[in-house]
Amino acid sequence: MKKNILLAPGPTPIPETVRQALAEPIIHHRTPQYRAIFAGVSERIKKVFLTQNPVYTLTGSGTSAMEAALVNFHSAGDEVLVIESGKFAERFTEIAKAFGLKAHVLAVTWGEAVDPEKVREFLKAHPAVRSVCVQLCETSTAVLHDIKALGAVTAATEALLIVDGISGLGADRLETDAWGVDLVIAGSQKALMLPPGLAFLSVSEKAKKRLAQANLPRFYLDLRFYEKSMKDQDTPFTPAIGLVIGLAKALDLIETEGVLNVFKRCEQLGEYTRAQFKALGLEIFSKAPSATVSAALMPKGIDGEKVTNVMRDEKGVTMAGGQGALKGKIVRVAHMGAIRKPDIDEGLRILAETLREMEVKVG
């Protein structure tokens, strides 16, 4: 039988206990049984965010929480600053524009992290900016931004700090409260070890004050509904019941290991992955490596797209290629969630084999 090793930065492999919970018969959600489960995960997930503020669970992929972070805290014509260092950052700009916000773009060379001083200067020159949008891990380039430093910058201003942790939350250390992050966005299918379908958003006190005044159009993602329902351990619309039940199991795993140990493991596995890339003679793409995913440049003349296709279709190993301007130029290997060293070893062995078949000399 063909292998099926998933090393792309989402969706990631799902642990056995989570899969079994997902296979259980469905229960009704307006019941004490479901409410207890939902109340439990809503409380417990705060420990992964390292926050004491509410974390809302939305039914949708991660992007729904990116949209929620913009529409609930801004009004027509508001200025936002998007730190654009990759494909996912561009999405913030697109959403902002779609809702009539004025998006300033601070372009960062792909593969590099933003210089927090540049953000400080920008905010000084543009005091009307209401929010700064950035990724924790910019999954498309495998870059980790310095959120702690950015939090220190925005804390001194009126601007909110919006962090897309869709891939990074649960892998790269993010201290939501201690670092002054106002809105943290997460998704179920990456470090949280679930199928796609849930998005999460934590809301600081500073952000909460904006919720009532914001006038952008919204309905399904209107957090005022979610805030009200949360008081009854409920959601305004039918939740993805099965995924919430699966989340309880995923959180069991994270709590048993200890969230700080999870961060440490992902960091060490990331270091290991990059050392192995180098041993193969490949150059690391990201200048600010992440505990979530790592990227290696493909040798000159080698089409990375072909490499990942051959690996996936003929050898059963799914790695990710490059996106946008990086298409064909890099391969990306995730080391978050349920991915472990044997999976990385096997994936890299197959990568080396595939490159050799393309006449590349690998170490």
Ligand SMILES: *Cc1c(COP(=O)(O)O)cnc(C)c1O
């Ligand atoms: C995967 C990812 C997204 C997109 O999330 P969807 O669940 O596909 O909507 C956004 N931002 C980052 C950083 C991601 O890794």
